[in-house]
Amino acid sequence: MPADLPPPFVCQVVKVHDADGPLWCENGLKVRVAGVQAPDWQNAAPCRQRKPGYVCDDAKARASKRIAERLVLGRGINCRPADRSWKRIVARCTLPDGRSLTCALIAAGAATRWDSYWRRYKMGECR
Secondary structure (H helix, E strand, C coil), X not given: CCCCCCCCXXXXXXXXXXXXXXXXXXXXXXXXXXXXXXCECCCCHHHHCCCCCCCECHHHHHHHHHHHHHHHCCCEEEEEEEEEECCEEEEEEECCCCCEHHHHHHHCXXXXXXXXXXXXXXXXXXX
8 A cells, every 4th residue: 555645534525427436525535446347438548448348338337427426426435545546546435324335336236346456455245
């Protein structure tokens, strides 16, 4: 884990790009949800570059984003930083009801487990 990570924080979510992030926090932080991959927009860099393993589908990306918005938009989520990715903080977050955001996104069909990062961040099992 990089030494320059902030301590655990509450992200009051004011904007959602897509289900795996970034989630924009009221305090200016941007969160990448740890351990998952959500469908990307056709114009996203991985899709333009035809990177293998990415789902590039605008309809699926919109549906995934709507699910994430219902879960987090306007709410405070508790986040524990795990890493940095671009200008975002990769974090393991919990919803106000105590559920893992990562697991809630998977259960709702908004994202899939990204195994290499799942192991890297020691995500554990979803209940």
